[in-house]
Structures are given as C-alpha cells and as structure tokens.
Amino acid sequence: EVQLVESGGGLVQPGGSLRLSCVVSGFTFSSYEMNWVRQAPGKGLEWVSYISSTGRTIYYADSVKGRFTLSRDNTKDSLFLQMNSLRAEDTAVYYCAREGGTSRYMDVWGKGTTVTVSS
Amino acid sequence: SYELTQPPSVSVSPGQTASITCSGDKLGDKFASWYQQKPGQSPVLVIYRHTKRPSGIPERFSGSKSGNTATLTISGTQAMDEADYYCQTWDSNTLIFGGGTQLTVL
Numbered sequence: 164e165v166q167l168v169e170s171g172g173g174l175v176q177p178g179g180s181l182r183l184s185c186v187v188s189g190f191t192f193s194s195y196e197m198n199w200v201r202q203a204p205g206k207g208l209e210w211v212s213y214i215s216s217t218g219r220t221i222y223y224a225d226s227v228k229g230r231f232t233l234s235r236d237n238t239k240d241s242l243f244l245q246m247n248s249l250r251a252e253d254t255a256v257y258y259c260a261r262e263g264g265t266s267r268y269m270d271v272w273g274k275g276t277t278v279t280v281s282s
Numbered sequence: 283s284y285e286l287t288q289p290p291s292v293s294v295s296p297g298q299t300a301s302i303t304c305s306g307d308k309l310g311d312k313f314a315s316w317y318q319q320k321p322g323q324s325p326v327l328v329i330y331r332h333t334k335r336p337s338g339i340p341e342r343f344s345g346s347k348s349g350n351t352a353t354l355t356i357s358g359t360q361a362m363d364e365a366d367y368y369c370q371t372w373d374s375n376t377l378i379f380g381g382g383t384q385l386t387v388l
Contacts, residue, residue, distance in 0.1 A: 200377075208379040210377035213375070224376065267372040272326070
C-alpha cells in the first residue's frame with residue numbers, strides 16, 4: 164500500500180523553527196517528484212514547495228522563500244521541510260504529496276501534520 | 283500572480299448533476315486537476331489532465347475543458363459527494379490551486 168506519513172508538527176513561537184518529515188512506503192521514492200501543500204484553518208489549499216526526484220531541483224512559494232528549506236534522502240525514503248523564522252500566517256496543516264506524472268498533479272497525499280505558530 | 287477562479291459554493295439535489303467550474307488564463311495550455319476534500323480528511327485526486335479519472339474514482343466523476351475554463355461534473359450526485367473541491371494547475375515553477383468550491387447535496 165502506498166503511504167505518506169508526515170510528522171514533526173507542533174506549537175512554536177513566532178520566529179521559531181520546526182522540521183517536518185514525510186516518510187513514504189509502498190513505492191520507489193527515488194523515482195518521484197514530491198511537494199508540500201498546506202492548508203490554514205478554514206482556508207483553501209496552498210502549494211509550499213517542490214523537489215525533483217534527485218533533489219537537485221527545488222522550488223518554493225514566494226510566501227516561504229528564504230525561510231523554508233526542502234530536502235530529501237532517497238536512501239531513507241524521506242522528505243524534510245526545515246521551517247525557520249516562522250510566522251503566525253504559517254499556521255496550517257502541512258501535507259506531503261506525491262506528483263503522479265508530467266502534468267503536475269498530486270496523486271497521493273499524506274494525512275498531514277499540524278503546525279501552530281503562536282505566542 | 284496567476285489565479286484560478288472557482289465559485290465558492292454549488293448546491294445540487296441527490297441524483298442530479300453538479301458542475302463546478304474553474305477559470306484561468308493558463309488553462310488554455312496547461313492541464314487541470316481536481317481534488318475532493320471532505321472535512322478532516324486529506325485531499326483526494328479525482329480528475330487529472332482535464333479528463334482522466336484515477337483508478338478507484340467512480341465513473342460519475344468526469345472532467346472537461348473549454349477555452350480557459352475547466353469543469354468538474356458529477357453525474358447522479360450522491361450524499362457522499364458532499365465535500366470541498368479544488369482545481370489545480372501550474373505556472374512556471376509554481377503549483378496553483380483554485381479557492382475551492384463547497385458542494386452541498388440537499
């Protein structure tokens with residue numbers, strides 16, 4: 164069974180840091196591009212970041228550029244999102260999602276991990 | 283920045299057809315995907331490349347595109363289809379979501 168399991172969320176003060184992880188199983192992780200997508204409470208979906216299958220290409224949304232760093236370890240079937248200088252507006256459920264093909268759609272999603280930025 | 287526009291809400295009676303539109307300039311030359319999200323759950327892909335349905339998605343879900351508008355159609359809508367629906371495409375290196383449409387089955 165294909166699975167994505169996020170972890171690392173929690174409560175953090177403004178200006179603080181968190182590192183999210185996404186561990187996958189059931190497919191060949193090193194063959195797939197991956198994304199993080201977030202959803203603020205009561206709001207819609209917002210794309211956060213993308214990483215190619217090799218990890219050599221990474222893109223960020225303007226809202227997180229310079230503060231978040233995405234990486235992957237294909238030997239451990241894991242994806243990591245280092246979040247620094249966190250703001251209240253980063254409060255959201257963060258989903259790890261697999262890209263299914265060349266048309267930039269996401270065919271498998273994790274259950275998400277909740278990040279709350281508050282003093 | 284590039285945007286995709288969806289109606290905030292759509293209502294449909296059980297057994298009828300629901301249509302949810304998604305408009306944006308880039309849809310003229312980019313594929314659209316659609317996701318269903320029920321309360322407290324993760325999004326689920328229901329349509330990709332405008333018209334393709336992933337395995338396990340019921341046949342009553344279909345997609346189409348005309349010009350710069352993509353449409354998700356649910357035929358014979360069931361109570362279990364009540365959810366938020368999001369369209370999605372991309373522009374340059376950015377993935378873009380529509381604002382979402384709340385489908386109410388009543």
